Amino acid sequence: MSQADNRPAGAPAAGYDPDFLAARVPLPGTGGRRVRELPYEHFTVLLDPARRLAALTAVNIDGSSLVDLARGDDWHYDERVPEAEQxxxxxYARNDLDRGHLVRRRDPVWGPDADAARANLDTFSxxxxxxxxxxFNQSDxxxxxxxxxxxxxxEAWRQRISVLTAPVLSPDDAPYxxxxxxxxxxxxxxxxxxxxxxRTAGFVLDQSSELDGVELEAAFARAHEAGDPPPLGPFxxxxxxxxxxxxxxGLELAQLAEADSLQTVPTVEQPDGLRDGWVPLTDVDQLTF
Structure with a gap:
């Protein structure tokens, strides 16, 4: 039985439960990166205070007890963390940037009504x-x-699933x-x-600009001087x-990589070590599970 099953409604949030699935799945290590571990209702955020963004989020989804709640839009600071670290x-003010949920709003909204309502609110931290x-475009x-x-x-199969989501925090990301x-x-x-x-399946959403080299550096410089967001490409x-x-x-994912359901991946790496075996998706029917 999971931690959430043992916890009375209204008790402090226990966060992501590594024993939620039949196979134990602990939170991955961060490779030495300093993070703040923040438990919420049915999910946990590992916050990178230097980047002011999550290094990782992890959520448990119980398909047998999902609750349908109104969305709301109550974005708020987490009082456990200095605002300067968030x-x-x-x-997001006066620009075209969206506040993208990392843990999707609906995923942790399950269980007793009070817990589901708190999970719904927690996702707006x-x-x-x-x-x-x-x-939006097709890829988004x-x-x-x-x-x-x-x-x-x-929900259809009353299945338990855990989902890990993270932004890729690169040192050369554009300042704004x-x-x-x-x-x-x-x-x-x-x-x-x-x-x-x-079993696992991994995905990447890429919003990199199609500009490169000197052209990209010049676009970044113009945006920074104007106080605009850096150029972002189509998803x-x-x-x-x-x-x-x-x-x-930089996350430690050996256990999850060993269980990867994408079994057709070639073993020969490309020079950049990244693109070999990547499958561009244009339709959900292409997913390999």
Missing amino acids: CGPEV FTNAAPQAAG ELWLGLEDHVLAYA RGIRIPRSFVKIAAWATPGGAL RTYQVPVRDIARLT
């Missing part, structure tokens, strides 16, 4: 947000479609209003087979080897 409303390019809708697919699967805006995001879904074996979505997510993020 990416607050000033980053600024620690659970990251700047994303505004507007695919990312949301992927999240819908995972949630619908959990005291933060650096990530160019890509990663997601790993984890579940257990009927026999109790762990592109990929299913990727989990081992590449480890390389991108």
